[in-house]
Amino acid sequence: MSDPSLAEDPNVTPEELQLATRNHGMPLEGLRYDVTPAGMHYLLIHFDVPETRSEAWRLTVDGRVRSALGLGLRELQALEVVTRRVTLECAGNGRARLTPRPLSQPWLVEAVGNAEWTGTPLAPILREAGLEDDVVDLVFTGADHGVQGGEEQDYQRSLSVADAMQPDVMLAWAMNGQPLLPQHGAPLRLLVPGWYGMTSVKWLTRIEAVPDRFEGFQMLAYRRRDHADDEGIDVTRIFPRSLMIPPGFPDFFTRTRTVDAGRVELRGRAWSGRGRIIRVDVSTDGGTSWRAATLGEQPTPTEWVPWEVEWDAVPGEHELVVRAADDAGNVQPIEQSWNHHGLENNAVQRVPVIVRPGP
Amino acid sequence: MSDPSLAEDPNVTPEELQLATRNHGMPLEGLRYDVTPAGMHYLLIHFDVPETRSEAWRLTVDGRVRSALGLGLRELQALEVVTRRVTLECAGNGRARLTPRPLSQPWLVEAVGNAEWTGTPLAPILREAGLEDDVVDLVFTGADHGVQGGEEQDYQRSLSVADAMQPDVMLAWAMNGQPLLPQHGAPLRLLVPGWYGMTSVKWLTRIEAVPDRFEGFQMLAYRRRDHADDEGIDVTRIFPRSLMIPPGFPDFFTRTRTVDAGRVELRGRAWSGRGRIIRVDVSTDGGTSWRAATLGEQPTPTEWVPWEVEWDAVPGEHELVVRAADDAGNVQPIEQSWNHHGLENNAVQRVPVIVRPGP
DSSP: OOOOOEEOSSSBOHHHHHHHHHSBOOOGGGGGSSSOOTTTSOBOOSSOOOOOOGGGOEEEEEESBSSOEEEEHHHHHTSOOEEEEEEEEOTTTTGGGSSSEESSSOOOSOOEEEEEEEEEESHHHHHHHOBOTTOOEEEEEEEEEEEETTEEEEEEEEEEHHHHTOTTOEEEEEETTEEOOGGGTTTOEEEOTTBOGGGSOSSEEEEEEESSOOOOHHHHHTEEOSSTTOOOEEOOBOOOEEEEOOOSEEBTTTOOEEEESEEEEEEEEEEOSSSOEEEEEEESSTTSSOEEOEEOOOSSTTSOEEEEEEEEEOSEEEEEEEEEEETTSOBOOSSOOOOTTOOSOOOOEEEEEEEEOOO | OOOOOEEOSSSBOHHHHHHHHHSBOOOGGGGGSSSOOTTTSOBOOSSOOOOOOGGGOEEEEEESBSSOEEEEHHHHHTSOOEEEEEEEEOTTTTGGGSSSEESSSOOOSOOEEEEEEEEEESHHHHHHHOBOTTOOEEEEEEEEEEEETTEEEEEEEEEEHHHHTOTTOEEEEEETTEEOOGGGTTTOEEEOTTBOGGGSOSSEEEEEEESSOOOOHHHHHTEEOSSTTOOOEEOOBOOOEEEEOOOSEEBTTTOOEEEESEEEEEEEEEEOSSSOEEEEEEESSTTSSOEEOEEOOOSSTTSOEEEEEEEEEOSEEEEEEEEEEETTSOBOOSSOOOOTTOOSOOOOEEEEEEEEOOO
């Protein structure tokens, strides 16, 4: 079982730095794009990007099915083609803001992206294979291989039959109109809208139908546990979060923002995998008072919602805070509760800014 | 003047982490690609990615010229079109391996990429503008704006007339056959082959011909200084470096590599902005003994050279080391010398691996 060590020191260990120089978040000014440009989308790769060749790629569908399938990329592309914008977020987003800090990929708040994915729906493929009546889970295996928590493994995650058969679950071979980049799962990946990113298995080689609940390493690693021995709760759908484009301009090293006094349009995006975003509130005084932002239209049901609010900025130091709520009753917490793996950390974003007299 | 603080603690500060989650290196398995896929190429952005619109973009060429120019993207694209592969590396690559560590972007060794850039040569544009006889430097201004070292600034770097007129210096609007991504300088950037990346100004808005040596902030920041008060030496062309694709598979957190015993093909790339790569040596015993790797052909003069060497791996712990030399007499140092800003840190790469009995 994955059992990360905890660090009290706010400074980040060399091991965390190794992960942070490989994986990366979306710079927050990237929130200005409806569709996140390739390469700005967040990326978390557990092991290495595997070497793959699309010509030779085969997806196997087997296990408790009536007819096992072996599908090449061209055969998949001859099936129904769908294009869908999906906001993906890492389940560990926000982890580096916890104290003590679970030692893993040290995300602040930027592990998100909204891309346009093209592929084919999964459900018809499962129907063609014909799941036996006793099937409980579908196990998705990626070509990425390594060791985690002392266990050598191919990256594997599962979905229940009901979740796997959802009509928006797809196998994707293109992102933003281009063939998948190697680091995003080329040539084929699973895409499960609304769920945290660990579910959308990259470099997908196999779907196995199994008669028992799958309890592989990555299923146990992505559970929200109060402490190391807590059985915990599965991490599944994305809790609401809102992020703003930090206004003004940054200091290179501290990233402190300077804003000119006067009317400032604060803008950002909000999303939830658990319901529709119904409210985004913005505070410009560190959370003492709040104003409702104006929500834009959500272009499609599986992507983020733009929002904006005007701020009459007066000189001085201010802390901007933003908080989203969905129609399932989920609201971003003001203070971050703690859990052992640092998952689902969706506390509000705080952006300190210095307002200077207008030019 | 930029004067980074120094840290003795090997753990990385929250400010460095903020930079590491925005900027990113090339995962070393990316060395397997002749041309680095978009989004895997290293990225260092001092301030924010600016919001730009290619339709409205104008490049101004002015200052000490006989006829100032204002060029839109279409006008530039009607000029001579060249496509060139260029290996770019950040001048601060390797900084996080220094003790004490200059506080800035905390690179390990992965701040590199080799892309295929399309644009137009700079020299004919400068000839069309007509440089006055007293011009000393060309100052290149980007649209990125912020504060560094207490100084508010647009990002600016200069080249001497002789360096700017080199035939391989270009203004680029495409990368790997696609319009520039926002984070790589869309819609237009400077590209100076052989030089560290800070010279290749992104989001290029202006080229000004000036009669004096330009000593803007980013010129002083990129000097190799022995200590804070040292006048230092300009950082210009890339010193040789070689990196290998770490063999075997990684541990998620420690990134320790496991390799099966037997014949292992070690592969990588080497580059220098100061001469041709003439030698890559590989050690599998921590630097005690060395073997020459076989160099592949360098496809074009401005990009990296592939190399490979076979290793008969026997069970146990090993440290792989790789070292490149160019025909100008530059060799990667075994131990890293120190400098105040952490620039030109091209000491050899070390890759610890555990070899287990073959399967």
